[in-house]
Amino acid sequence: MPSAKVQAAQPALGFIQPAYTPWLHRLCRLALPAVLGSRRIGIGAVSGVVELAELCAAAQNGEVRLLIAFRHPSTTDPLVMAQLLWKEVPRAARRHGIRLAHPVHSQFLYDRGIPLWAGAAAGWMLARLGGVPIQRGRLDRRALKTARHLLCSGPFPLAIAPEGATNNHDELLGPLEPGLAQMAFWCCEDLVAEGREERVVIVPVVLRYSLLHRDWAPIDRLLTALEGVLGITLPPAGAPALPTEEADHRYGRLLLISGRLLTQLEHFYRLGSGEEPGLTPGDPALSARLSRLQATALAAAESHFDLQPRGTILERCRRIEQAGWQAIYRDDLAACAPLERSLADWCAVEAARHLDHMRLVEYFASMGDAYVAEKPSVDRYLEVLLILWDAIAWIRGRRGERPPAPAARQVRIIVGEPIEAGPRLADYRRDRRLAVDQLTDVLRASLEAAMLD
Structure with a gap:
């Protein structure tokens, strides 16, 4: 039967305040190749990374606020996104003469339930990498307020999986939640209120996994x-x-x-x-x-x-x-x-x-x-x-048990066409729900196009 972790009532779930810690980021960056290797994940082709490096540089220069919308087909996606931002983007910037300050990183939303099944150490680490925990199924005002502030004024881009959870299918895009589009419009409004002129740009990122050795x-x-x-x-x-x-x-x-x-x-x-x-x-x-x-x-x-x-x-x-x-x-x-x-x-x-x-x-x-x-x-x-x-x-109560002789996989990373949210702000002010739905549809189309790339 499933493992019974809950034996008694627990104190209310507190908000885990994001507290980005540079030394932990450096340590995780050094450990990333070994962690990917332990999961038997290799990095395949990476496309669109130069454009992402240019946008990261523009964000560092105060020209854009960057919202990264990544597909979430696997529990290993955070590791692959770390590879993209920590390794591939700086490498592309060096190769193409793009001036990019270190560290290259993003803050991110994650499910508040992760520390409950993965342990308090996971919550501690996610917070110190700049993660914002959000409770699904309710209006988590504190999480949304924190994420909204970080997107508008934080030191890094903000990464969100618009599917809301893993769907476990590499070639099937799940339903998109409207929260990412809403966050983009909130950022546009906050920038206008502060008299700032940065553009709000959504960058779709698709991750495509496949067997490294294609045998049966x-x-x-x-x-x-x-x-x-x-x-x-x-x-x-x-x-x-x-x-x-x-x-x-x-x-x-x-x-x-x-x-x-x-x-x-x-x-x-x-x-x-x-x-x-x-x-x-x-x-x-x-x-x-x-x-x-x-x-x-x-x-x-x-x-x-x-x-x-x-x-x-x-x-x-x-x-x-x-x-x-x-x-x-x-x-x-x-x-x-x-x-x-x-x-x-x-x-x-x-x-x-x-x-x-x-x-x-x-x-x-x-x-x-x-x-x-x-x-x-x-x-x-x-x-x-x-x-x-x-x-x-x-x-059977063996959550996380690895399958027999797990196969080595490689992942292809496709950075899609950026989406500007600012030009849609007037539509948002006329009809908020319609504008959010339309921007979500545009994001879906962009992700689907990148999946076919």
Whole structure:
């Protein structure tokens, strides 16, 4: 079962004030190659970096305020963004004679939940690298005020992942949250109010991961490992298969793994007959079963927290998370009598248990039944199998367990066309919501164009 970290009610979550610390930044910069190496991540082609170096120089010269909007397909993205800013941008600046002062860095928004599962040391480090923690699912006024001030007057650019969380798909852009566009317009207004003339520029950055050695051996190892965990026994292999037959066989194994996992989860949630229906490529039953499972798991959490099932899956997840945190992290514990404190502890444990239903849905929120079928590449297989591996490891209480013989990957970094927010300020003043939506659409189009580069 998932590891139970919450055994009692906790003091209310405090805001972790960003406190950029130069010596820690230098230390992390020195350690970055080793950390990337430990994750078996290599840096491939980097495009558009000269333009980003020029914008960083303009920001240092007081000509622009820079907002970096990066795609977030993987938990290793912060390391790759650090490589881009700490290594690639200064290298490009030296190569092209761009005057750029050190350090080259960005402050950033991060999920306030990270220190809860990664530990207090992670929160300490993120704060001293200039990170701003934000609570998802609520209007976190202090985080927004801090980020707004940093974007307008901070020493570095501000980096935000407009998808809001990892979607685990390299070739599929998730829904964009409107916060980044809103932040850009706030900065425009603040600059005008202060009589300043800097431009507000959004820079889209796309990260594209792929296997360094494009063979199927890591995929087959993952398939075998997942089959073992799920209790799937395949018949012994016969004569050597033709390449097309091998591909069909591999996809059949993926369907079998997906079906077995769904069946076991359906049995847990008491859905269906408990029998394991067969699946075929393109079978709409897979998508329907996944949707029903997600709805059932979310309903279990929403019922406990007395929430209405409104919005998208991710919006529902954010509201559940916030309700759970309110039950676990409380500001009234000091005034509780002994019995009240015991009941508060009981409520906290129950809240954490019901949050697990939401966590399970998060793993599958971005999965679709056609992603591999429409393009059965080795990279898409790897993405989907890693989602399944991480979900099963979490269910077994082994979050973060690495898959067998993880494959080495390389990442391509594409810096897209910059977007000027200032010329849209008049539109924002006429209709704020419409202007934010339009700027978000422009950002989406720019990210999608960079993904095709």
